[in-house]
Amino acid sequence: MKKVLIHILWYSFTLLLCVSCNTLTEEDLGYPKVIRFTSGGGVQVFTNDKGEYVPPIIKGGYDYYDKSDGIYRSGRDWLDIETGNPKVKGIKLIAAPNNTGKSRKISLEMTHADEYQVVTVKQD
Numbered sequence: 001m002k003k004v005l006i007h008i009l010w011y012s013f014t015l016l017l018c019v020s021c022n023t024l025t026e027e028d029l030g031y032p033k034v035i036r037f038t039s040g041g042g043v044q045v046f047t048n049d050k051g052e053y054v055p056p057i058i059k060g061g062y063d064y065y066d067k068s069d070g071i072y073r074s075g076r077d078w079l080d081i082e083t084g085n086p087k088v089k090g091i092k093l094i095a096a097p098n099n100t101g102k103s104r105k106i107s108l109e110m111t112h113a114d115e116y117q118v119v120t121v122k123q124d
Contacts, residue, residue: 027115037095037123041078046119047090048110055083056091056108056119079106079121098123 030049037044047053055072058081065074071084082092091110098104105122 041097059107
């Protein structure tokens with residue numbers, strides 16, 4: 001009986017731990033919901049209400065991710081991202097020119113503690 005009770009307590013604790021670990025909630029963190037680039041590409045810097053700039057998560061993965069001199073650089077396809085540069089207050093996005101004739105988009109997840117916000121980057 002004692003062994004069964006220990007197993008029940010252990011499984012209850014494990015289940016509670018697993019449920020509590022998945023507590024990210026989607027919130028408005030002050031970032032724009034959509035950032036648009038023209039087909040010519042370009043550079044945009046955006047900020048949030050908190051003044052903290054954590055490298056964003058690119059949904060679908062990265063082509064590269066690098067940190068040197070305290071600056072994080074990452075990118076995928078046509079979009080490059082830079083954070084942590086003391087000369088730039090915010091998150092810097094660099095879009096390559098779009099010569100495909102089709103619109104394109106990439107979704108970013110911006111995080112702060114246990115909250116996140118999705119930012120969609122679109123290009124004509």
